[in-house]
Amino acid sequence: MTQRVGHLASISLDCPDTELLATFYSDLLGLTEAFATPDRGVIALSGAGTMLTMMRVADHVPPSWPHGPQHQQLHLDIAVQDLDSASASAVALGAIAADHQASPEQWRVMLDPAGHPFCLTAVRPD
Template identity: 40%
Template sequence: MTSTTQVSPVSPAIGSLRAVALDAPDIERLATFYQQLAGWYRVPGDDGDWISLTTDDGWRIGLQQAPGHEPPQWPDPDRPQQAHLDLRVPDIDAAAARAQELGATLLRRNERWHTLADPAGHPFDLALNPDDPRITLAGVMLDCPDAKGLSRFYARLLGKAVTFEADGIAMIGEDGSQPVMFQQIEPYTAPGWPDPAHPQQIHLDVMVEDVDIAEKAALEAGATSLGASGPDWRVYADPAGKPFCLVWEN
């Protein structure tokens, strides 16, 4: 999904994408996995419940300690993945073999992409990109009941245009510039955060300048407050029920 034809106009951003965060019972193990597989870099200074990784192409991936984490069982709709990462690799067979050496599990294989689960159970795709010797992060894909509707919400939240739409799939942002993608799933089961029986699995952190102004705009766009907050974060649900955080600098 690489089309960059603008489908919708760009709205003023409520915030900017700070991080894609994955829940895991052992974040040290998961950090080591992605460092060794994809060459991501660990950001110093995080506390014991959170590890930040950065990529050569500008993404920040957060790993959040989640004791008692229940992993997805893709493609079981009762244990949904909720979202997944798409990695581009020069050789999918070699990358899949390396991922399995590091603790991943192969879930599906075809000529253009392979699906694996990382050591925390999160599915991710390896897509063939033979013209680039690097492993790069193409984007994050959110499962949802309405791809077009959810893409419009995140376009408003992140100030990115809808650049691709097709039956049951959409993308905001430009290919190569941290796009967020959406795929329609039936039946769709929303997270029930903080219920551990219905885990969020993955969430987005959105950086804002004034959280009160940003909260008002996010709620008007269709978000719901989940009533949880900390010194520099507040938790909301998007229209598909997926938690996300507004975060700011103290």
């Protein structure tokens, strides 16, 4: 067994507007701001173990999932109790439902305000 070198501190999302995306995920997941650079180009949210960090990228190209040319590189799965009410709440916060829904009875694919796909899911580990 290999000795751990460190702990996962943050998952970072590139986006054109860190304020918009930080507000969205703060409201969606009940997170609070833990850190921000003076220019607010980087905003880290805490409250879920690993931080979720927004990083401003001027030439950000949103993923075009499920078909290219810009494929998703990462997405978040968010466990919820009720897919219908969670989907409605996410939309009220600024998400949109993705056109492609492969298994809507288990996952609802949503797009955050910067176009990143994320899934609301009823799937839980045993």
